[in-house]
Amino acid sequence: MKLLTFKRGGIHPPEHKSLAEHKTIERPELPETIAINLCQHLGKPAKAIVKAKDEIAVGQLIGEADGFISSHVHASVAGVVAKIEKRMTAIGTLDETILITVDKDKTREQLDTLNKPKIQTIDALSPTDLLGLIKSAGVVGEGGATFPTHVKLSPPPDKKIDTIIINSAECEPYLTADHQLMIEKPIEILKGIQILQKALGVETVYIGIEANKPDAIRLFIEKLQDPSFRGIQVVSLRTKYPQGGEKQLIHAILKRQVPSGKLPFDVGALVQNVGTVFAVYEAVYCSKPLIDRVTTITGFVNKPGNYLLPVGIGFEQVISNVAGGFKDPERVREVINGGPMMGKAIRQLDVSVMKGTSGILVLSETQVCYVDEGPCIRCGRCVDACPMGLMPTNIAQDAQFKSTDTLAASMDCIECGSCSYVCPTHRQLVHWIRIGKTVFRNANRSSK
Amino acid sequence: MKSLVITSSPHVRSIERLTDVMYDVVIAMIPAVLVSIYFFGLQSLLITVTAVVGCMAFEALFLKIAGKTNIRATVLDGSAIVTGILIALNLPPTSPIWMTLIGSLIAIIVAKQVFGGLGYNIFNPALVARVFLLISFPVQMTRWVNPSFFKGDAITAATPLGMLKTDGLATVSKTFSHLDFFLGTIGGSLGEVSAVALLIGGLYLLMRKVISWEIPVSMLGSLFIFTGIFWMLDKARYADPIFHILTGGALLGAFFMATDMVTSPITRKGMLIFGAGIGVLTGLIRLFGGYPEGVSFAILIMNSLVPLIDKYTEVKKFGLVKVKA
Ligand code: SF4
Ligand code: SF4
Numbered sequence: 001m002k003l004l005t006f007k008r009g010g011i012h013p014p015e016h017k018s019l020a021e022h023k024t025i026e027r028p029e030l031p032e033t034i035a036i037n038l039c040q041h042l043g044k045p046a047k048a049i050v051k052a053k054d055e056i057a058v059g060q061l062i063g064e065a066d067g068f069i070s071s072h073v074h075a076s077v078a079g080v081v082a083k084i085e086k087r088m089t090a091i092g093t094l095d096e097t098i099l100i101t102v103d104k105d106k107t108r109e110q111l112d113t114l115n116k117p118k119i120q121t122i123d124a125l126s127p128t129d130l131l132g133l134i135k136s137a138g139v140v141g142e143g144g145a146t147f148p149t150h151v152k153l154s155p156p157p158d159k160k161i162d163t164i165i166i167n168s169a170e171c172e173p174y175l176t177a178d179h180q181l182m183i184e185k186p187i188e189i190l191k192g193i194q195i196l197q198k199a200l201g202v203e204t205v206y207i208g209i210e211a212n213k214p215d216a217i218r219l220f221i222e223k224l225q226d227p228s229f230r231g232i233q234v235v236s237l238r239t240k241y242p243q244g245g246e247k248q249l250i251h252a253i254l255k256r257q258v259p260s261g262k263l264p265f266d267v268g269a270l271v272q273n274v275g276t277v278f279a280v281y282e283a284v285y286c287s288k289p290l291i292d293r294v295t296t297i298t299g300f301v302n303k304p305g306n307y308l309l310p311v312g313i314g315f316e317q318v319i320s321n322v323a324g325g326f327k328d329p330e331r332v333r334e335v336i337n338g339g340p341m342m343g344k345a346i347r348q349l350d351v352s353v354m355k356g357t358s359g360i361l362v363l364s365e366t367q368v369c370y371v372d373e374g375p376c377i378r379c380g381r382c383v384d385a386c387p388m389g390l391m392p393t394n395i396a397q398d399a400q401f402k403s404t405d406t407l408a409a410s411m412d413c414i415e416c417g418s419c420s421y422v423c424p425t426h427r428q429l430v431h432w433i434r435i436g437k438t439v440f441r442n443a444n445r446s447s448k
Numbered sequence: 449m450k451s452l453v454i455t456s457s458p459h460v461r462s463i464e465r466l467t468d469v470m471y472d473v474v475i476a477m478i479p480a481v482l483v484s485i486y487f488f489g490l491q492s493l494l495i496t497v498t499a500v501v502g503c504m505a506f507e508a509l510f511l512k513i514a515g516k517t518n519i520r521a522t523v524l525d526g527s528a529i530v531t532g533i534l535i536a537l538n539l540p541p542t543s544p545i546w547m548t549l550i551g552s553l554i555a556i557i558v559a560k561q562v563f564g565g566l567g568y569n570i571f572n573p574a575l576v577a578r579v580f581l582l583i584s585f586p587v588q589m590t591r592w593v594n595p596s597f598f599k600g601d602a603i604t605a606a607t608p609l610g611m612l613k614t615d616g617l618a619t620v621s622k623t624f625s626h627l628d629f630f631l632g633t634i635g636g637s638l639g640e641v642s643a644v645a646l647l648i649g650g651l652y653l654l655m656r657k658v659i660s661w662e663i664p665v666s667m668l669g670s671l672f673i674f675t676g677i678f679w680m681l682d683k684a685r686y687a688d689p690i691f692h693i694l695t696g697g698a699l700l701g702a703f704f705m706a707t708d709m710v711t712s713p714i715t716r717k718g719m720l721i722f723g724a725g726i727g728v729l730t731g732l733i734r735l736f737g738g739y740p741e742g743v744s745f746a747i748l749i750m751n752s753l754v755p756l757i758d759k760y761t762e763v764k765k766f767g768l769v770k771v772k773a
Contacts, residue, residue: 008766013460173460247767260767333453340460347454361459369461370453372518374525375567377466379709380660380716389766393714412765417458424466425567431456 172339374425399436470526537639670727
């Protein structure tokens with residue numbers, strides 16, 4: 001099969017996937033308490049609708065979406081609300097958080113019923129019904145951006161979507177959660193795709209999988225022999241970072257360029273992460289809200305693997321009880337929420353797993369490379385690596401010295417980190433470009 | 449557990465570091481250095497060592513006086529060593545020690561550190577040193593000897609390009625063959641004699657992706673075409689294009705000096721323009737200028753145009769497509 005890829009830039013970082021690859025998804029022991037952040041998504045935080053001492057059931061709505069771009073938050077366990085307070089989240093924000101004391105027996109019991117499919121087909125459901133179910137289940141993009149899925153599935157009426165792309169590239173090094181999910185739940189994922197097809201009235205679907213997951217490619221081709229899955233095709237993508245970037249994926253598969261400053265629906269495409277598709281399946285078939293997700297715990301831990309984690313379980317708990325603890329606590333330097341290229345380093349371990357936590361990566365002192373920034377030697381490597389055709393070194397320089405000349409270009413940066421990755425003098429290009437974005441936004445605001 | 453560190457993403461980096469890049473350049477110059485020792489003897493080794501030590505010492509001294517920290521790391525980052533070897537390769541084998549040291553001083557202090565150090569300099573430091581010495585000490589800088597190994601004792605001799613300028617093409621053809629240029633059995637500065645050693649080093653750099661093909665190819669290509677046109681017009685007067693590529697500093701410049709990252713354009717398109725400019729300017733100076741050799745001047749002139757070239761060759765942003773209304 002021909003390997004498709006985006007054309008410009010890209011890098012080949014060492015994959016390190018073998019640590020957790022092919023490890024069966026395990027459901028860990030329940031913790032004593034759980035802390036669910038009310039801002040699990042891009043947009044406005046949800047509003048708490050429970051209070052301390054309330055008794056709650058698994059899947060119960062505890063945070064209500066506030067406004068158009070927002071999303072519901074549900075309890076991932078049964079138990080009693082201990083308190084509601086502001087807490088640090090795994091993405092570094094300070095948000096309202098609901099702490100729940102877990103009732104383990106009840107949780108197990110209720111989860112069993114919740115996990116069972118309640119309907120056999122979606123024939124009886126209209127597109128509006130489907131969207132409603134997805135919305136009330138609080139489904140958000142699980143790839144990391146956590147954009148509310150029901151909003152993404154409701155493009156403005158003048159934008160006609162003709163193709164759905166399922167993002168199964170999983171191009172971040174170390175992460176294998178999506179891969180394993182595809183191996184274990186192919187039929188559920190395909191059913192989830194059918195839901196998207198129906199909700200959007202779109203026939204054509206491409207499942208984009210990087211070539212480093214040949215078993216997943218084979219499995220899906222095999223499952224697609226079933227004639228009931230119409231219009232769906234598997235495409236193999238070249239293993240290259242950031243193949244799973246939305247704009248890169250659309251370019252690789254459809255040869256369409258999302259114009260600068262525009263969104264995928266401007267070129268008639270919609271991209272959904274494969275984990276999200278599974279959540280959509282559960283929302284519709286099982287009426288199960290998004291309360292758990294598959295996360296890869298990997299790196300400098302004793303038992304790296306793929307785990308089905310309840311939203312709100314603490315990182316500390318996850319690392320010590322689920323993943324067998326740090327290999328050597330003294331040598332741990334960094335814990336990352338997400339992958340090594342785009343994830344966020346956390347400050348302390350008492351933060352909770354969120355809907356967007358695709359991975360928890362522990363890096364030891366030998367893996368973290370913290371060196372001072374050197375000067376730019378103008379080698380051009382960052383320019384060659386940038387998939388968005390930007391001049392990272394120039395933007396970074398302007399951001400650093402507060403000139404706004406090239407900062408408009410910073411808005412096109414997808415923060416993939418390819419430029420910083422290749423820089424031989426370790427300049428923190430993405431960091432400066434992020435600052436550049438803020439400077440540019442502020443400059444524009446004040447000139448208006 | 450110790451406290452966690454917070455770094456900005458990405459949290460992993462390519463293993464390639466500045467020092468790797470620089471030491472690769474050093475490795476690539478080893479064949480040329482060895483050939484020069486083979487041809488010119490220990491004198492050549494002495495010049496190289498003096499230049500390298502001189503560059504590192506002057507850099508350390510400057511940083512110390514300027515009150516910089518991290519002196520050790522900067523001096524050992526490899527860039528001063530590269531500059532030192534390049535200076536040596538650009539000097540005639542008879543260069544006195546004091547002149548070599550002055551060259552190092554000019555390169556490191558005037559051409560590099562005064563501009564702000566590595567990454568901020570506009571001109572290639574080694575070339576600034578060469579041109580400075582050429583203007584200040586024209587006698588010492590043009591005292592060439594033939595490689596002693598092949599032609600008996602070292603005797604004063606002209607470089608092929610010098611001979612071409614003063615004695616005309618006929619004398620040159622009588623004295624040398626193309627094979628002489630290729631192997632290096634000709635007069636010239638340390639690094640200008642053996643084309644084959646330079647090619648080996650250049651290929652190594654290309655293979656290691658330290659340099660890209662654009663600058664060497666466009667520079668040598670345009671020099672070839674430019675001198676080729678004149679050769680076709682009057683074969684008795686102008687030397688053939690192969691001669692121009694194999695002699696003087698053309699190969700040394702193409703692989704080791706024009707490709708200096710700091711002083712060359714950042715985009716591929718810019719590199720092509722930059723290289724082509726050097727090729728044409730070199731041809732112009734060699735054919736019509738006052739000096740027999742023009743590579744150094746050509747590169748320095750193009751160095752000064754880099755900001756302009758960069759400005760007009762920015763890469764095309766992804767997504768600059770027309771939006772359907
Ligand atoms: S500038 Fe932005 S888009 Fe380009 S490589 Fe850097 S992080 Fe990626
Ligand atoms: S990769 Fe680093 S050193 Fe090279 S041009 Fe970009 S910023 Fe400069």
